[in-house]
Amino acid sequence: MQKRVLILNTSHNDVRLILALKEMGFYVIATGNQPGLVGEKYVDEYIRRDYSDKEAMLKLAESLKIDAICACCNDLGVLTAAYVAEQLGLPGHDTYENTLIMHHKDRFKQFAKEHGINTPLSEYFSTEREAIDWANTAEYPIIVKPTDLSAGRGVSRAGSYEEAIVAFKNAFATSRVKRIIVEPFIDGSQHGFCTFIKNKKVVACCSNNEYSVVNPYRVEIDTFPADNYEDVKVLLIKEIEKMVSILNLKDGIFHLQYRMKEGRPYIIECMRRVLGNLYMIPAEQLTGINFDYWESRSHCGLDCSDFPENTEQKGFYAYRTIMGNKNGTVKNIVVPESFKKYIFDKCMLWKPDIPIKDYMSEPLGFLFFQFDSKEEMKRVMLEQYDSIFAEYE
DSSP, X not given: OOOEEEESOOSGGGHHHHHHHHHTTOEEEEEESSTTOGGGGGSSEEEEOXXXXXHHHHHHHHHHXXXXXXXXXXXXXXXXXXXXXXXXXXXXXXXXXXXXXXXXXXXXXXXXXXXXXXXOOOEEESSHHHHHHHHTTOOSOEEEEETTOOTTTTOXXXXXXXXXXXXXXXXXXXXXXXXXXXXXXXXXXXXXXXXXXXXXXXXXXXXXXXXXXXXXXXXXXXXXXXTTHHHXXXXXXXXXXXXXXXHTOOSEEEEEEEEEETTEEEEEEEXXXXXSTTTHHHHHHHHSOOHHHHHHHHHTTOOOTTOOOSOOXXXXXXXXXXXXXXXXXXXXXXOOHHHHTTEEEEEEOOOXXXXXXXXXXXXXXXXXXXXXXXXXXXXXXXXXXXXXEEEEX
């Protein structure tokens, strides 16, 4: 009898997970509260539900008699998947409590402080009054974040008491759980370090530089590999394996973001899921590893003993999130002919008849690049950034 898996969304970031589940022979049931997303056409069955509602998902999973549950590319989905798996005794997921530690920033910071993980010291608040009282004695600049969201939602930098008050209101208004964290702003470069865990050891790494142009708190460009990979890999792997051991984490992706200042990496966030912006497409080119496939296997509790260990990062790859520069209707994406020789893949999301309502948060599409050198990659992706743009009506 064909085994049944529930996946918690069908966005462009989830398509590769869905295809991997199909490849493994599952009957794939998807859910989500946005019908019509691109991944829906690849599943066997779609049921409209809010996947962030863990109790509703538990009831749905029980009624469907699923054999496995697969998280999506969203922190809320990871939390729900862990909760449902724990309640139903399904394999392939961390405990719900440990998933909260990994995906709620205040819990992670508390855990990191307790166990000596190298991260900026943070303050945590559950009311605006507490945060405002603290702001009188704060050292600026600071960064303010909702504890429970990703993709830069609700994040802002404050350089003064007055700016902090505005930042607190914004973060509290955005947070679902109405908790925020505040930490010193680390004025340095930002990077990603994506790994795969097997038997509590890091067996593969993918590194990148992160750049934000339109929205300073939403990553827009990644270039692979990270400039400082050789300098930081030993330290970061040690920190990851320490966290994995303490929390007894399962096989699968363990990703962290860090900021580099004066030769020292400061871990700012961790997550246990595939990454947004279709990050795994250039990651696969760089390492030869289909991270989505192996993440799907791990979520379903399947054997990962054949995971290709000790791979190297080879080549120079990048992606570019295409963003608008204002709200309105985009009629065309302009890409110079001279750039097209670098592009090996693309994913376009915009539709010419649907206006953009929030240009700082709505990606129009993604382009994926391959280069012969780091210098060429920097020139095309950064120095000639304005050459690719959205043309409005």
